[in-house]
Amino acid sequence: xxxxxxxxxxxxxxxxxxxxxxxxxxxxxxxxxxxxxxxxxxxxxxxxxxxxxxxxxxxxxxxxxxxxxxxxxxxxxxxxxxxxxxxxxxxxxxxxxxxxxxxxxxxxxxxxxxxxxxxxxxxxxxxxxxxxxxxxxxxxxxxxxxxxxxxxxxxxxxxx
Amino acid sequence: xxxxxxxxxxxxxxxxxxxxxxxxxxxxxxxxxxxxxxxxxxxxxxxxxxxxxxxxxxxxxxxxxxxxxxxxxxxxxxxxxxxxxxxxxxxxxxxxxxxxxxxxxxxxxxxxxxxxxxxxxxxxxxxxxxxxxxxxxxxxxxxxxxxxxxxxxxxxxxxx
Numbered sequence: 001x002x003x004x005x006x007x008x009x010x011x012x013x014x015x016x017x018x019x020x021x022x023x024x025x026x027x028x029x030x031x032x033x034x035x036x037x038x039x040x041x042x043x044x045x046x047x048x049x050x051x052x053x054x055x056x057x058x059x060x061x062x063x064x065x066x067x068x069x070x071x072x073x074x075x076x077x078x079x080x081x082x083x084x085x086x087x088x089x090x091x092x093x094x095x096x097x098x099x100x101x102x103x104x105x106x107x108x109x110x111x112x113x114x115x116x117x118x119x120x121x122x123x124x125x126x127x128x129x130x131x132x133x134x135x136x137x138x139x140x141x142x143x144x145x146x147x148x149x150x151x152x153x154x155x156x157x158x159x160x
Numbered sequence: 161x162x163x164x165x166x167x168x169x170x171x172x173x174x175x176x177x178x179x180x181x182x183x184x185x186x187x188x189x190x191x192x193x194x195x196x197x198x199x200x201x202x203x204x205x206x207x208x209x210x211x212x213x214x215x216x217x218x219x220x221x222x223x224x225x226x227x228x229x230x231x232x233x234x235x236x237x238x239x240x241x242x243x244x245x246x247x248x249x250x251x252x253x254x255x256x257x258x259x260x261x262x263x264x265x266x267x268x269x270x271x272x273x274x275x276x277x278x279x280x281x282x283x284x285x286x287x288x289x290x291x292x293x294x295x296x297x298x299x300x301x302x303x304x305x306x307x308x309x310x311x312x313x314x315x316x317x318x319x320x
Contacts, residue, residue, distance in 0.1 A: 011267070012255070015260040022181060023177040088252060092177060094247070095245060104300060106302065106303040107300070108297070111291060121283050122250060128288060137270075
């Protein structure tokens with residue numbers, strides 16, 4: 001499978017990963033949530049080469065995640081769909097704090113609505129309880145067919 | 161900044177992104193959550209070349225996210241830290257469904273504890289309310305110093 005096919009998948013994980021499944025892109029989004037807007041600020045904070053940073057910012061603009069405002073080098077601001085990536089970044093932060101951070105958490109989040117330092121918890125929209133591994137995923141018929149075709153194709157390719 | 165430095169960062173987003181910030185790795189994790197365990201199943205479902213798949217599985221084992229059980233080609237199973245990545249994958253799926261999926265959601269999740277089809281909602285551990293953008297992030301002094309040093313280094317490099 002070439003990557004271009006993966007973003008064509010009906011699978012929402014594949015669609016999102018095709019855009020943000022890149023360590024540098026995730027750091028760009030992190031900095032945007034921390035308030036970076038100018039090209040130079042992203043560049044200084046992340047240390048990615050101007051070319052590689054530019055490619056990624058352009059992609060995020062093309063995908064409608066950031067919008068560019070004109071200026072000397074332009075500034076980059078979240079759209080609504082970009083802001084909706086906050087749970088992805090907070091989930092990455094939580095895993096890092098829980099499994100890589102040792103005793104000290106180097107990021108702390110305050111929920112301004114209630115005023116408390118909090119941990120992001122993935123909860124069920126229906127019963128509001130935290131979700132552990134008690135999740136069953138079902139795929140649409142169309143996605144199931146796509147997966148069956150892909151699997152058959154890859155298996156054939158391997159044995160030929 | 162070379163990538164090896166980013167995973168050395170104290171930032172939990174950088175630490176997690178250094179491991180899972182790769183589109184193929186995210187698809188491997190997706191398949192593991194959907195029940196894949198054998199090398200051949202991962203290979204057929206994702207279509208990544210055996211070599212590239214092998215590199216990624218080894219990395220996930222080295223990072224303690226999957227553990228390998230012996231067998232013809234081995235099988236791969238989540239550790240506790242691997243299972244703790246479910247919020248990352250569900251957040252990617254939700255964004256894809258919300259912003260790329262059109263009217264039809266191709267994945268649906270049932271919360272087995274309450275029996276309902278649900279949306280994953282990022283909630284506050286303290287007040288239990290969903291979190292919007294009402295989050296203020298503070299960084300530890302150590303992480304702030306690391307970021308200041310990095311930014312000064314990158315700015316110097318740029319102007320020299």
